[in-house]
Amino acid sequence: MSTIARAPEPAKASLVNDPKVRGLVYQAVLVVVVVGLVWAAATNAVENLRAAKIASGFAFLNSTSGFDIGQTLIPYSATSTYGRAFLVGLLNTLLVAAIGVVLATLLGFVLGVARLSSNWIVARVATVYVEVVRNLPLLLQLLFWYIAVLRSLPEPRASVNPGLGVFLNNRGLFVPKPIVEGHAWIVFAAVVIGIVASIAYATAASRKQTRTGEQSPVLLVALGLVIGVPALLWIVLAVVAGNPIDFDMPIKGTFNLRGGLQIFPELVALTLGLVIYTAAFIAEIVRAGILAVSKGQTEAAHALGLRSGPTLRLVVIPQAMRVIIPPLTSQYLNLTKNSSLAVVIGYPDLVQVFMGTVLNQTGQAIECVAITMAVYLTVSIATASLMNAYNSRMALIER
Amino acid sequence: MSKRIASLALAMGLGLVGAGLGATTASAQATLANVKQKGFLQCGANTGLAGFGVPDAQGNWSGFDVDYCRAIAAAIFGDPTKVRFTxxxxxxxxxxxxxxxxxxxxxxxxxxxSRDTTLGLDFPAVNYYDGQGFMVRKKLGVASAKELNGASICTQQGTTTELNLADYFRGNNLKYEVVAFATSDETFKAYDTGRCDAFTTDASGLYSERLRASAPDDHIVLPEIISKEPLGPGVRQGDPQWADLVRWTHNALLIAEEFGVTKANVDQMVKSDNPEIKRLLGAEGSYGESIGLTKDWAVRMVKGVGNYGEIFERNIGEGSRLKIKRGLNALWNKGGIQFAAPIR
Incomplete structure (x- = not known):
């Protein structure tokens, strides 16, 4: 092979015609232009703000906010800083996004499967749900849920009390708030150990099944480990050393119930609206994903003797997931961003607290808008990265 | 990953570019010349506060604050309708x-x-002296704001109200739950639906909003006034001519009331011998020209909307649906604190 003479090297083309060099030059020019534009805009903005005598900079994050927020996941009061108010808003946004994503996925999968059901009524109900919900503007739906939730609930003095210290009125849902003390850590430790042990057991069971074909009662064992053992320990502790977990019960106050854990109607309405709306889209994605799996797969599974439940769970859904995950990611991002519509129903999310009150009290619009944009961008990119990682795990490994 | 960071930087950059270029248009320029050239005044109004600024079904605006916009338009163009409201x-x-x-x-x-010093704005006048109050449902049996411990309170965000509320409850060691909304409409609707025990805003606003309640007589305004709220028109800082015009619009409306110059008699008053009236109406001196207008600016204004007292009575006074007493907003020689610097 080596005896074949190498072709004479082509004459050196001038640098101008070298596609590689050209590409690099173009990219460099683009970077310079973009950086220049950003720099010009930033200096221009700072200059204009100074000329108009509008305060600028991020020092305001350390000054006292002076206003209160209804729902706070971390300690916050009017003497806290604007930076703390930002955190409160951010956590409220993340809370509603996290609850929303989980519930919307569950509801969406159920509806998507229901649309393909051979039961005429189930399929029609799912179709009507999807068509009605996804064709109405989300803003309208949020207002509907907020007003529907508020109007249908009694006022505090006539709270609904189904027992067990649970109260429901138009100020929200009140449940006993657990107060952890004494030996409670033993119960929590037992839960954690239970979860770890369950995972280990499930892994072992799956190996055993691959090896011998024998199935093990994974669900029962897991339930016993995660709930049964800690509950038993709790009872033992309660008998031996006094109740380890106390409950702060809601009691009737002058205006409203006092104590307990209060779930605000704004949170309920926002979660309800987002979940119901997004689930309609997820249902369609799930349906498309399932239909994308060829019918031959189902038939083959049936031929092997699998019933329709295990066929769906073990054959169809795993293949459908490959089609479902990418558009599902978009829906998660949409849900997170749509949570900013909280503004209209008074839920203190990031946009309501930071772009609403903080921006207005400080007057620093550019800073507040930039920070809020950066937060949504970061949250969205983080969600997308997680989902992409999951996607590459689920993707078909081709040989 | 670096690609992602690059696109992130690009997105942020473009956002900043937008913001930066947006700010250029705000650069201070002679507002009066600009308004004259456009042919109308663009006035920032409330989204809807009965008596102060509210559009009717046909989109015609009326109210106390709205009449101030009309007065400025009348002073500039001689026509109180040359205003567009935002x-x-x-x-x-x-x-x-x-x-x-x-x-x-x-x-x-x-x-x-802070609004005057850090926002790049100026507030040349105070056209209404107010204070913050609370409204509650009668059936709660509350007689004082001090009894509001544990109440949930609806308020509008981005207001001094929101801050005073926090101060008051902290100062009196009371607990409360705040529910803040973006517009006065949403705030009041939430209170009316029963989401909150109390609704708080400036006292004038309480009387105005009560008219919108499904049953206005079921609500009472508590006696406490927890803050000082001098309400007034705002302009951009750095345009002294425009700030002067707005300040003297207010002063001229007060002086017109003081000397009995009304919408009905302003044409006869021009012939008055009283030197104060002569200076106000441009029969003597060239005070209108000093703010970039013509001598008879105040005549046009009073002809267009009447004097301060007439504006007050028509929109929010005892003859209106709001039935607000002049109180602090009476002229200084009638027990109030509205006191105009003289035109001379």
Whole structure:
């Protein structure tokens, strides 16, 4: 092979015609232009703000906010800083996004499967749900849920009390708030150990099944480990050393119930609206994903003797997931961003607290808008990265 | 990953570019010349506060603050209808003024030090002296704001109200739950639906909003006034001519009331011998020219909307649906604190 003479090297083309060099030059020019534009805009903005005598900079994050927020996941009061108010808003946004994503996925999968059901009524109900919900503007739906939730609930003095210290009125849902003390850590430790042990057991069971074909009662064992053992320990502790977990019960106050854990109607309405709306889209994605799996797969599974439940769970859904995950990611991002519509129903999310009150009290619009944009961008990119990682795990490994 | 960071930087950059270029249009220029050239005044108004600024079904605006916009338009153009209104929520109002979206902001806005000094704005006058109060349902049996411990309270965000509320409850060691909304409409609707025990805003606003309640007589206004709320028009800082014009519009309306110059008699009053009236109506001196207008600016204004007292009575006074007493807003020689610097 080596005896074949190498072709004479082509004459050196001038640098101008070298596609590689050209590409690099173009990219460099683009970077310079973009950086220049950003720099010009930033200096221009700072200059204009100074000329108009509008305060600028991020020092305001350390000054006292002076206003209160209804729902706070971390300690916050009017003497806290604007930076703390930002955190409160951010956590409220993340809370509603996290609850929303989980519930919307569950509801969406159920509806998507229901649309393909051979039961005429189930399929029609799912179709009507999807068509009605996804064709109405989300803003309208949020207002509907907020007003529907508020109007249908009694006022505090006539709270609904189904027992067990649970109260429901138009100020929200009140449940006993657990107060952890004494030996409670033993119960929590037992839960954690239970979860770890369950995972280990499930892994072992799956190996055993691959090896011998024998199935093990994974669900029962897991339930016993995660709930049964800690509950038993709790009872033992309660008998031996006094109740380890106390409950702060809601009691009737002058205006409203006092104590307990209060779930605000704004949170309920926002979660309800987002979940119901997004689930309609997820249902369609799930349906498309399932239909994308060829019918031959189902038939083959049936031929092997699998019933329709295990066929769906073990054959169809795993293949459908490959089609479902990418558009599902978009829906998660949409849900997170749509949570900013909280503004209209008074839920203190990031946009309501930071772009609403903080921006207005400080007057620093550019800073507040930039920070809020950066937060949504970061949250969205983080969600997308997680989902992409999951996607590459689920993707078909081709040989 | 580096690609992602690059695109992130690009997205942020473009956002900043937008913001930066947006700010250029706000650069201070002679507002009066600009308004004359456009042929109308762009006035930042409330989204809807009965008696102060509210559009009817046909889109015609009326109210106390709205008449101030009309007075300025009349002073400039001789026609009180040459105004266009931009309804602004409390949290958007200052940005709208800063960015040049409106020429003047007359929207029951409290004058405070930080608003005056850090927002790039000026507040040349106080056209209504107010204070913050509370409204509750009668059936709660509450007689004083001090009894509101544990209550949930609806308020509008981005207002001094929101801050005073926090101060008051902290100062009196009371607990409360705040529910804040972006517009006065949403705030009051939430209170009316029963979401809150109390609704708080400036006292004038309480009387105005009560008219919108499904059953106005079921609500009472508590006696405590927990803050000072001097409400006045705002302009961009750095245009002294425009600030002067707005300040003297207010002063001239007060002086007109003081000397009995009304919408009906202003044409006869021009012939008056009283030197104060002569200077006000341009029969003597050239005071109108000093603010970039003509001598008879105040004549046009009073002819268009009447004097301060007439504006007050028509929109919010005892003859109106709001039935607000003049109180602090009476002229200084009638027990109030509205005191105009003289035209001379």
């Amino acid at each position: 309804p602004l929520a409390a949290k958007d109002r200052f940005t709208a003024l800063q960015s040049g979206e409106v020429d003047v902001l007359i929207r029951n806005t409290t004058v405070t030090m």
